[in-house]
Amino acid sequence: MFLGYLEAYPDYWTQGETLAVLEENLLDLYTELTSGAIPCVRKVAELQIA
Numbered sequence: 001m002f003l004g005y006l007e008a009y010p011d012y013w014t015q016g017e018t019l020a021v022l023e024e025n026l027l028d029l030y031t032e033l034t035s036g037a038i039p040c041v042r043k044v045a046e047l048q049i050a
Contacts, residue, residue: 008043009033 002022005013006029014029016022033041 006030006033008045009041010044011042 001015001017002019003013003015004022004026006026009029012029012033014022014025016025032038033043
């Protein structure tokens with residue numbers, strides 16, 4: 001089993017039996033998180049100091 005998450009969305013994890021399945025699940029997760037279908041998604045951003 002492989003576990004993974006997207007760096008910009010560390011609160012949302014997924015898993016897969018193989019690395020290829022994990023990559024597919026991460027892509028599906030990214031699609032869901034960026035579609036607006038899930039309310040109040042927390043995204044981590046980089047702090048830039050000017």
